[in-house]
Amino acid sequence: MKTRFIDLVAIEVYGGKGGDGIVSFRREAFVPKGGPNGGDGGAGGDVVLVVDPKLTTLADFRNGAIFRAEKGRSGGSSNKTGRGGEKTVLRIPPGTVVFDSDSAEQLGDLTEAGQELLVAPGGKPGKGNTSFATPKVRAPRKATKGEPGSYRKIRLELSLIADAGLIGVPNAGKSTILSAVSAARPRIAGYPFTTLNPALGMVRMARGFSFVLADLPGLIEGASEGVGLGLRFLRHVERNRILIFIVGAGLEMEPAEQYRTVREEVMAYKPDLEELDEIVVLSKADLIDEEEKTTILETLPEGSIVISAVTGLGMDEFLRRIAASIRRLRDAEE
Ligand SMILES: Nc1nc2c(ncn2[C@@H]2O[C@H](COP(=O)(O)OP(=O)(O)OP(=O)(O)O)[C@@H](O)[C@H]2O)c(=O)[nH]1
Numbered sequence: 001m002k003t004r005f006i007d008l009v010a011i012e013v014y015g016g017k018g019g020d021g022i023v024s025f026r027r028e029a030f031v032p033k034g035g036p037n038g039g040d041g042g043a044g045g046d047v048v049l050v051v052d053p054k055l056t057t058l059a060d061f062r063n064g065a066i067f068r069a070e071k072g073r074s075g076g077s078s079n080k081t082g083r084g085g086e087k088t089v090l091r092i093p094p095g096t097v098v099f100d101s102d103s104a105e106q107l108g109d110l111t112e113a114g115q116e117l118l119v120a121p122g123g124k125p126g127k128g129n130t131s132f133a134t135p136k137v138r139a140p141r142k143a144t145k146g147e148p149g150s151y152r153k154i155r156l157e158l159s160l161i162a163d164a165g166l167i168g169v170p171n172a173g174k175s176t177i178l179s180a181v182s183a184a185r186p187r188i189a190g191y192p193f194t195t196l197n198p199a200l201g202m203v204r205m206a207r208g209f210s211f212v213l214a215d216l217p218g219l220i221e222g223a224s225e226g227v228g229l230g231l232r233f234l235r236h237v238e239r240n241r242i243l244i245f246i247v248g249a250g251l252e253m254e255p256a257e258q259y260r261t262v263r264e265e266v267m268a269y270k271p272d273l274e275e276l277d278e279i280v281v282l283s284k285a286d287l288i289d290e291e292e293k294t295t296i297l298e299t300l301p302e303g304s305i306v307i308s309a310v311t312g313l314g315m316d317e318f319l320r321r322i323a324a325s326i327r328r329l330r331d332a333e334e
């Protein structure tokens with residue numbers, strides 16, 4: 001299932017200033033008029049973006065953060081060139097699109113691991129007086145300063161696509177599940193509609209397999225007709241490839257009724273979704289005993305999974321089932 005989320009951040013980047021060239025003359029014993037030997041400065045450091053495939057969000061960047069690269073050093077006597085400034089490398093996730101905030105020009109679309117984008121070149125170094133020597137001017141007293149590095153305000157935009165979304169009535173335990181299986185920390189509370197906007201989490205399985213799970217706002221009857229937050233949520237399910245229905249134990253509405261209501265809303269919104277893989281999950285199983293569990297399971301589709309994000313019951317199977325489904329779909333796409 002594909003759900004798009006945009007992670008957005010604006011930052012400022014400064015290339016390092018170029019080092020100054022210097023004026024200097026050879027001084028040797030018994031050589032009264034040494035020639036020029038002032039070296040050039042070093043180039044200022046660049047600010048560079050680099051794609052790190054391990055990253056999945058722009059969460060490492062604070063809005064308005066400022067990044068500067070190191071300045072180049074001044075030249076030395078004996079024609080020594082100053083050391084160049086270190087570049088500043090900013091790691092970003094694949095799929096980041098970079099814009100100049102002022103001109104709105106797109107500077108790059110970074111997708112491949114290791115791909116780089118120079119966003120703020122360092123300043124050009126100044127020249128030492130050696131560079132200004134000519135047959136006529138043998139002892140120039142001239143050197144130039146390094147230029148300032150360039151400055152830019154840039155906007156980073158990442159659009160994430162969820163592989164699967166958690167669908168259910170309010171309070172079913174969707175956000176609790178996402179926080180149990182990923183590093184995402186959506187808000188969790190015992191009142192309905194805690195989740196107003198979809199949250200995304202990266203679930204990392206063995207052998208480098210990972211997928212993105214979306215925690216969606218609760219769905220209620222009438223959602224397909226615009227009641228509550230339903231429509232806003234359903235827009236995100238539209239491109240989903242797997243539907244994960246979360247029904248909660250211990251809620252006023254019976255699990256089978258929750259499943260029926262939510263499924264009806266989803267299908268009323270978009271009948272095509274009938275064709276998708278479905279996983280039905282009974283959550284909060286720690287609130288009920290074995291007997292209740294059996295009774296409830298009889299009312300849910302065959303193969304429904306029983307979990308508790310609080311005790312960890314059934315969570316491995318839950319993830320394995322989703323992973324297997326996603327793997328199949330990814331293989332089919334290739
Ligand atoms: N005992 C128990 N309580 C749970 C479990 N999962 C969630 N809860 C509680 O149920 C309440 C609702 O959980 P959420 O994860 O916020 O539910 P949600 O489905 O995201 O709700 P909305 O965002 O409002 O749609 C919270 O008080 C949770 O602490 C569970 O496995 N066991």
Ligand SMILES: [Mg+2]
Nearest residue numbers: 174175194195
């Ligand atoms: Mg929630």
